[in-house]
Each structure stands twice: as C-alpha cells, then as structure tokens.
Amino acid sequence: MAKRKSRRHQLHALRIVSQLVFLGLFIGLLVATALGTAVTARPWLAQLFLITDPLLLVGTTLAGAFSAALLAALAVLGFSFFFPRAYCGWICPLGTSMDIVDKVLFRKRKRTREAAPALRQVKYGLLVVLLVTAVFGLGVFGWFDPICIATRSFAVVVYPIADWAAKTGLVAAEKAGVGPAADVYDWASGAGLFIRDANFKEGSTGIGYLWLAVFAAVLLGIWLAQAYQKRFWCRNLCPLGAMLGLVGSASPFRPRVSDACIACGACRDGCKVGAFQPAADGERYRNLVQEFIVCYACEREFCPVDAIHIGVGRPAPVRPAPRVVPGRRAFLGSAAATVVVAPAMILDQRTREKNETNPKVRPPGALRPDTDFLAVCVRCGACMRVCPTNALHPSGIENGVAGLWTPTFVFNIGYCEYYCGVSAEDVQAGRLDSTANLCGKVCPTGAIRPLTHSEKVAHKIGTAVFNHTRCLPWARGEECLTCEEQCPLPDKAISHRTEDVANLDWLALPESQRNRYEDLQARLADDTLSAAEQQELESMPPKSRLLARPYVLRDRCIGCGTCENVCPLDGPSGVRVERLQTREIHSGGTRRRVQRRSRRGGGGD
C-alpha cells in the first residue's frame, strides 16, 4: 500500500462546486415549488430534475405513457455515453447528500476493502425488474429512482421536519420573549414557507404522516449504509446508476491502467465508489467503466505511480472488463422473475378493489382509470409538497402493493383548494385559462393533467357521502350543517331539509314521565291545563323537534373534501368523500380516452 498523494486534480474543486450547486438548486426548486409561486409561471423549473431523469424517460415509455417533457433526459443520456456516471458524481442530489453525510459522520472510518463485489450486480437486476414491471403498466420504478427518492424524501420527510422544527423553535422563542421571533414567524407564514397547519382531528384514521417515519428510515438507511461502504446505494442498488453505467460502457474517456500498475489497490480503496478491481492476473488493477463517476481522484490523488490515465490519447492496453455486469443468464432470470411478479401485483391490486379503505381519491386531473394513473405516476411526491392545504399524502397498500406511495387525499388534514393555482387578479380579470391545479402543474410525467380553473372546478375527485350513523343531525339529533356552510361551490353540493325528528332527550325520559308528557300534551290541545301544569310541560324536553339534516347533491359534488375536513365530529367525519362510481366517471364528462391521447401528443390540455 503506497502513500496517498495530496495533489488534487484541477477538476476537483469544480466537481465539489457542481455537486453543491445542483444540490442547492434541487432544494431551492423544491422549496420554491412548495411555496407554489415560482412554479406558477414555469412548471418545467419545478420538474427540472425529474424530467432530466433517463430512468423516468425509459420507464414511462415502456409503460406506454411517453411524454415529450421527459425528452430532456436525452441530454443526460447523451453525456453519460462519454462519461458513464458523471451524473452520479457531479449532479445527483441524493449522491451529494450521501457525500456530505460521509464527510460528517464517517470521515475517519475504515471500511472493508473486499466488500462483496457481487453485490454490485444487484442494481442491474433491480433495473431489469423495474423496467419489465413498467412494461406491465406499473410505474413502480419511482420507488427506487434516486431523484424520486430525493424528491419524495424532501416532500414527505425533510420539509415537514424542518417546518416543524422551525415552528417549534420560533414558538418557544416567542414564548420566552425573544422579540424578533414572532416577526420571523409571521414573515415565514405570510411568505407561505410554512406548511399550512394540519387540521388533525383527534382519533382520525388518516394515513397522514405515517409515511414520514418510513421515508425517514429509507433516507437514513441510504445515508448510514455508508458505514459499510462509501456510496453503498450508488454502488449496489441504484437503478439509474446502473442504466447510466451501461450506457457509458464503451466510453472513450474511461480510466485506463497502464503496465506501470504495482497492484497496490490504492485506487480501489480511495475511490468513492470502489470502481477498481484486481485483474485476473492479479498483477494490476482494472477500472470498472460502468462505475466510473468521473471524479478524477484516482488519476492524481490515489495512484502512487501515475499508472492511471483518464481520457483519450495515451495508449494503454485494453483487457476484457471484469465481470461486474451480470451475464445474460442473470438478466434473463431477473426479467423472467418479474414476468411472474408483475401480474401478481396487478392481481393484488384488483383483489383490493372492494376494500373499504381503498383510497383512489386521486388529485384533480389524475388519469383515469386508476390503472392508467398507476402506469404513469412515478411516486415522486412532488404533488404532495405543492398542495396548498397539505391534503395530498402517500397512500399505503390499500390499493394494492403497486399503489404504494402514490398520492391520495387525506381529508382529515386538508382539502382540495377551490382556487388552488388561481390568483385574485386572475379571477377579477377573468383570466382563468392557466393551470389551476398546482399538483397537475408540477407532475413531471402527466399522471396528473394540468387543468384550467373551469376544468378543475368541474373535475370530480370523488363524491361526498353522509354517514348517517355518525353525522350529528342524523345520528344524534343535534344541529350542525358545518359541511354545507363551508362547501365552496357557488352552487352548494350540500343542502338540507328540515324534518320533524324524535327528540333523543325525550326518549331518554322514564316511561312515567313520557306518559305524563303525552297526557299534558293531550290536555294542552283541549286547553285544560293549569298554569302550573303548563309550566311543567314547558320544562320537559319536547317529544320531537325540527332539525335541519344535510344531504349531498351528488351531481354537483366534486369531492374536494372540504366537508369531510371541517366536520366537527371527533373521530371519523360524518361526511366522507368516497371514490367515484364508474357511472359518475362517465357522466362527469371525463373524456378519458380523448384526454389520454392529447397528453401523448405532448403537453397537457
């Protein structure tokens, strides 16, 4: 083992800057997206990292859901042909976050050098599995795509935790009498930086923030696996990395190891992704071109004898690449296994069709039928963070394993805002032809179509249904109508009729008193009551009372969930938005095939 040189490559600093700039850009764009302002004019900004992700391009295309915006990913594919995994080393925000964690936590940690080289093959298997699944119309590659992971983690973990920490800290400071704390809080809240306070209800059964813990665990897992290997995820699991590596297999700019190599192993040990391996003869090391993240550290910093040369030019003997890419048999095996697994997922989804908890209450503009949505949605979670009332959350497996982490409404927390992407000026000037649903605006794949305001307010998400065993006027004889009050539609979809209903308080009286009441009532009709008796009658609860009871006008209801959100009941609301019945989808004028085609034609309608 030779001593490490301290000389840095000229590009070292540039790469660090690039990594930080792209990480900053990624986070900045996500925050801007969360504010819902920057994206209003330029949705491609919000989608930037996702539409340049080649895995999404290939995956959605295989799933039959090609969209033109994703062609931007060809740029990444193009330079990957020459610099196989430069994306991983220079751009990928998840990779940069790993490097930062590594620098902070594991700087001095000694890690195994011989760490399971076969593990590297897993990512190729995963890539094949995900792409074959895509052919079956399931967009589940988003579960493992690093940009989707980063976007989702930010939306569901990092931002909510930062939001919570900022709020808690500022509130504590305000209570402790720190002057500017209250002003900072007001400013942040006014600027829309804070997540709108979740309207959590006691005993609510919503999915809510359950996934926060799961995504936090995934993110921590990715970061902390570096205790075993630097960039464990990138080396062994990342399907996007696998794809880019394969694309760059024939790169002319690969690192070449000359005969000067003394097989000291410094390159393998120093390399962030361990992209070197002893050659078969054991006399020298070879570069694994599919792992090459173009950081150039091996050439200058690691090799004590300058045996590594990157770039075209200097001749170097080329030997067969070591077997890091699995063989044809392994590829075919993975593909064959998926051919069994994917239909199982589809079956699983169908068998859950009748589940009571099956959400399928999708964002406005989500493709229908739901199988179309599942094919196109990449589970990136961008819609969840942009939602102004924090109403969109990742679903569990209620809609089948394939539906995991797709967006669904949790009306306990928020509702679909009537004027979501529309400003007061737009309304006053009658400029209502711009995109009105922010979720549809940021969706990178068109799984949620952009809707204009008039389309959005006519789009049925679901239908509100009263639960007569819970709703206060229906089940408890108390007046309420909070749902009707707050129904945002100009023609309210909830109305009420006043009915003479049995008074539960009267029914609770002992039989003798009830008889007495009937007796007094009968005599009241005859006008033979004494003043004392009249007073007695008035002090008793009436046998029945007039009560306004709400009902849904289902042809008006668009399922925005405001009623479910504001229901004052503790626990499950007395009115719930249920997914549409097929009849309602058709009568709602959703023109699904037509829309599907126009989406394929590029751009939404």
Added chain:
Amino acid sequence: MARGLSRRTFLAGTSAAAIGAAGMAGLSGCGGGGDQAAYRARAHPQAEAWKNRIGLAQGGNDPARNVRTAIENLCAKDGVRTFIRQGDVVAVKPNIGWAQVPEMGATVDPAVVAEVVRLCREAGAGTVKVFDNSVGTDTKCYQFSGIETAAREAGAEVFLCQRHRFRTVVFADPRCKRLKEWPIYDDVLTADVLVNIAVAKTHNLSYVTLCMKNLMGTQGGDRGKMHQEIHQNLADLNVTITPTFNILDATRVMIDGGPSGGRKDQIVRADTIVCGTSATTVDCWAADPANLPWPKGHHDLAAVEMVTRGAEASLGTADPAKIEVSA
C-alpha cells in the same frame, strides 16, 4: 469481542432518537389553546346609553363615505374619537372568512376596512391591527378579499392568525349558558379597542350572519362545534367578547348561497352601512326583512334567535320598535 461505542456514533444515535421522539411529540400535540387570558378591550363609553341606537347611512355607491356617515350619524362629529384614545391598540376584525373577490360579497368591502383603519389612525390610535381567523385557506382569503392590501395601505398591521397564539378564555359571566371556555386570538385579548366589521349574508343554519356571528373569527379551536345550538353559543361569545364598536357592511347583501357565496347573481346591492355599540341591536335591525333586501319568505325576525338570546343577556334589543335609528 465487546466493541466500544464511539462518541460520534453515540451522539449521532441519541440526537437522531431525540429528534424522532420530539417530532412525534410535536406532531401529535399540535392542538390549539394554550395559556389562559382574559378579554380587556374597553366598552364604548356610551355603550349603555346607546344600547338601542344605531347609526345608518344609505345610498350612493361609495362604501367608504357611507361608513364615515354612519359613524357620524351615531357618534356625531366626534366619530370614532368617542371610543378611541391617543395611543390605543385597535383590533379591527373584518370578515375575511372566504376566498372570494369583493364583488362576491362574501367578505367585507376592502374600502370599508381601509376607511375604518384610516379613521382610527386619524383619531390617534397607536396601532391598528386587521386580522381574521379565516374559514377558508387563510392566505387565499386575505388575498382574494382585497382587505390585506387595502388595510395595509391605510396604515394597518395585517397578519394571518397563528394557531399557537390563541389563549383560552374562560366564559365566566353567568349570562353564558352553554360555553365554558374557548381559545380566542391573542391580539383580540391584548387590544384596547375591538372594532367588529361584518358583512350581511344569508347563512344556511342561522338564516343570516351579521355582527354577532362575525365574532367567530376571533375564535380558534374546533369552531364547527359552535354549530350545536349556535344561537346560544353566539350569545355566550358576545357576552364574553363584547366589541367596542360594531359595523355592518351591507353594501352588498348576499341573499342566497351564504355564507360562502361565489355567484354574483346572489348579490343585491343595498349600499347600506349600519353601526352601533351593540352587535345585537345592529343585527336586530339588519335581520329585519323590512330593512335589508332579504328574499321574500327567507326568514322572519323571530327566527334569528341569536338576537333574542343576545337581548336575553341584555346585550341589546330584539324589538325592532325599540331601535333608535340615527340616519
């Protein structure tokens, strides 16, 4: 065999656990409420004497002028100086409840709010705060109603209500029959003067929503729970949080689809502004189908029970014959 736990690992582990635990605690315990406080804004000096009086201005199409006239009709040329002293902190609580543009009549006309802010400033108020705990998405409501911009231009502080700034107020007055306590916004409790500005609309439960119901915007907590026996609840609320001055903006009257609105054909222009020291009396006058263009057969005055309950709590009168109109 036994591997030592490094300080770094230990610290990382414990801090991660602490963040996790605190996060869980924070997320589960983010309810409203908080410490207790009491309402202390002054009553109008003439509150008792003018209990059955209202100031009225009608006609024209200038709501700002109407609000000025209405106040002068009630308070003579001293206007708001009758209840505002030099350096006062004035809380102005307009209806900013819904994300609708002013023409929809779901919220107070921004010109009315701006004019009131200007009058308070001219009368020497130290700070004028304009806020409402909106029913809809608050940022949208502030923007759509036009009140945020108008009030700020007139010199008011305008801010969104924050959940942690509600303080529990005990409804100790014996006239409160149903409510025991409720979280009320801090800036209402710390103000010297509370000006209540409502808009005249129909309401699906209480027939109409006027000044008494407008005070719900000072409340936090689960306001849907106000809807069970709403009339008594509103009387209790008005007993505890009694505004110094009440203004009803009936420039546009929402005659159907209230209180959220959203259709211009449900709006009737009445170009009327009413004000008074008693919300109950103002509401009694305004709820009377004889005085505002409520649709025929929509309600009779007796059905607007909150007025009766308010009168029972001697907040004002429920008898339109007793109302003294200064026009």
